[in-house]
Amino acid sequence: MTFDLTKILNGKRKLRSELAARPIAEKLAMLDALRERELAIRQSGPRATGSGALHEEHAPYRPGRKGGKTAKR
Numbered sequence: 001m002t003f004d005l006t007k008i009l010n011g012k013r014k015l016r017s018e019l020a021a022r023p024i025a026e027k028l029a030m031l032d033a034l035r036e037r038e039l040a041i042r043q044s045g046p047r048a049t050g051s052g053a054l055h056e057e058h059a060p061y062r063p064g065r066k067g068g069k070t071a072k073r
Contacts, residue, residue, distance in 0.1 A: 002008065019027070
């Protein structure tokens with residue numbers, strides 16, 4: 001993995017141009033595969049609400065002093 005922004009941006013440009021050059025039928029097949037993957041992920045996840053969105057429990061909040069240190073009790 002690289003953190004060189006120039007390499008990252010060049011790689012993104014290259015991938016985008018390669019995807020743009022593909023035939024329409026191949027792009028549609030890729031969309032179908034992505035849709036199937038999304039449905040599989042959605043079905044395997046927890047059903048916390050009926051909205052289909054994933055929700056996480058909040059971390060317990062412990063108020064502390066300035067600087068992130070908790071007060072001694």
